Amino acid sequence: MTVDRRILKTREAIKKAFFDLMAEKDFKDITVHLISERANLNRGTFYLHYLDKFHLLDKCIEEQLAGLLRVCASTGADQTHFPTFDSILATTEYFEEHILFYTCMLTNEGMPSFRDRLHQLMVKGIHEQVNMSGINKGMNKEILVQFMASAIVGIVEWWILNKMPVPANQLARELWTLLERNQIRT
Amino acid sequence: MTVDRRILKTREAIKKAFFDLMAEKDFKDITVHLISERANLNRGTFYLHYLDKFHLLDKCIEEQLAGLLRVCASTGADQTHFPTFDSILATTEYFEEHILFYTCMLTNEGMPSFRDRLHQLMVKGIHEQVNMSGINKGMNKEILVQFMASAIVGIVEWWILNKMPVPANQLARELWTLLERNQIRT
DNA sequence: ACATTTATTAACATCGTGTTGATTAGTGAA
DNA sequence: TTCACTAATCAACACGATGTTAATAAATGT
Known part of the structure; x- marks a missing residue:
């Protein structure tokens, strides 16, 4: 069959x-x-x-985000050490390849939920990795996670909507620095 | 007349x-x-x-954001030292007072542009205040600004949509810490 | 080859939109 | 109070999008 x-x-x-x-x-x-x-x-x-155009949109987003997740996870073979610089770089390069789709989803006014879904993925990922000792000791974890997740999604959104004004590896490097500063890496 | x-x-x-x-x-x-x-x-x-419901929405947002800006600016009487802790606190308290409106605008699916408009205001504000020496030396200013603007808007959004799980003054304090860490304050 | 599934076509009722023209009622100013 | 003006009402209109249906034709897997 x-x-x-x-x-x-x-x-x-x-x-x-x-x-x-x-x-x-x-x-x-x-x-x-x-x-x-x-x-x-x-x-x-x-x-x-x-069912209607909303249903269609939903299905399209679902398919695409499944692909994104695959790339995010692929390079970080070791789950305990994540994110690695390589996984971040691979992700920025993935966006480069699929710029058409993401531009479309992020540019489009009245686009329900696409940004939120990226954000949700990010919150989940960061929640598992953030280090609450050291510089972050005494802070509210939820606030820190939300802060970082929004920041990262915002950067990606900016990068895509501005037609990638810096190369993928520079973006990855600067992101790496900002993650370090806030102790999001392992 | x-x-x-x-x-x-x-x-x-x-x-x-x-x-x-x-x-x-x-x-x-x-x-x-x-x-x-x-x-x-x-x-x-x-x-x-x-003209239509979009026009109505636009007018409503415009009126409300004008009020927000007034509060943001009011407490920071000295334009060269901004943001102050007081101005941040005043702003979080302003959100507390107008939680109905902001919840409504942020909850509503397919809400065109409201979040973006908050974000734009924030980018403009941060761009004028960020300190590119010290810890931020050598970084791309635009990336840093976008990073911080998205982070702050994200925090506010999270706080409002989750029915303000921490009091306004705690949120203000933690925000203050995060701004310091990234040298966004003067 | 055949039973099953999918696509086509045309039609239907329903609903939202944006506009119009004639009419009524409220308003500000003299 | 009167009066000219403006806003609001009402009913109707053409238009286009929606979601559904029934009969029919075409493609598919076995």
């Missing part, structure tokens, strides 16, 4: 059309009618695969 | 209804019809005052 190729074909066409449109206009102005037209299929067909 | 009281009355009713609805449901699900109904006025009347 294999997958019906018509399904894959249709879903690919829908996602492709959706991304094209996202690069052109705000999410709020994209209609199911537009997507179907661009994908060369009947509007009814869209509803056979997705 | 004074202002027609009918205009004020109508606009207040519209804004009031809008805020009520924002506390109940996502912005995307709020219609002009709903707002008018809740405000007890004709839908046509809405269009006499605002």
Whole structure:
């Protein structure tokens, strides 16, 4: 029992059309009618695969973030020593490769939740790694974690939306310094 | 020549209804019809005052942020020494007073641009105050500014959305420490 | 080859939008 | 108080997006 190729074909066409449109206009102005037209299929067909455009968006984000997580984890083979400089560098380079998607998601006004989902991933990661002794002794852990998570996501967002004004390895180096200063590394 | 009281009355009713609805449901699900109904006025009347619901939202945000800026600036009478601990404390307390509005704006999914506008204000402020000598020597100023601005906005957002789990003065103290660590204060 | 699944087509009711024209009511100023 | 002006109301309109349906055609896996 294999997958019906018509399904894959249709879903690919829908996602492709959706991304094209996202690069052109705000999410709020994209209609199911537009997507179907661009994908060369009947509007009814869209509803056979997705509940509405929000559902479609959600699925697209899910797929992409799964890829990001894979890269983040891959280079840090040793889970106890994370992040490594290499894992940070690999991640910045990953963003470089997928700049189109991330620009699209971050540029688009009224984009529900994409930034939040990046942030959530970051909070989870930092919570496991932050060192609360030394310089951070006596601080509220939650505040520190939130502080750092927002800072890092903000940097990445800035870097992407400004078309990567510094090379990936410089960004990685400066991030490395800021993590050290706040004792987020192991 | 004074202002027609009918205009004020109508606009207040519209804004009031809008805020009520924002506390109940996502912005995307709020219609002009709903707002008018809740405000007890004709839908046509809405269009006499605002272009659409986005325009209304924009005006509401504008008014509120003007108030925030006034507080931020008020306590730091001396412009060369800013931020002061007092100005930070005053700001956290301001958020406490207006928790309803900020919760509403930050909770609401698909809220266009509110967070970004807070962030922009912060970037501007930090850019003028950050100290690039000492610990920050050799770093890219833009990266540092973005890092800190996102961190601070993130903390505030976390604090508000989590119903202020620590008192305003503790938040102010911890923020003060983090600013010192990264030499954002004067 | 055949049963099953998917896609197409056209139509439908429903809802939100933004605008219009005629009418009513409230307002500020003389 | 009167009066000109302006705002609000009401009903109606065309338009476009939504989500669903039923009949039909096409593609697929076995």
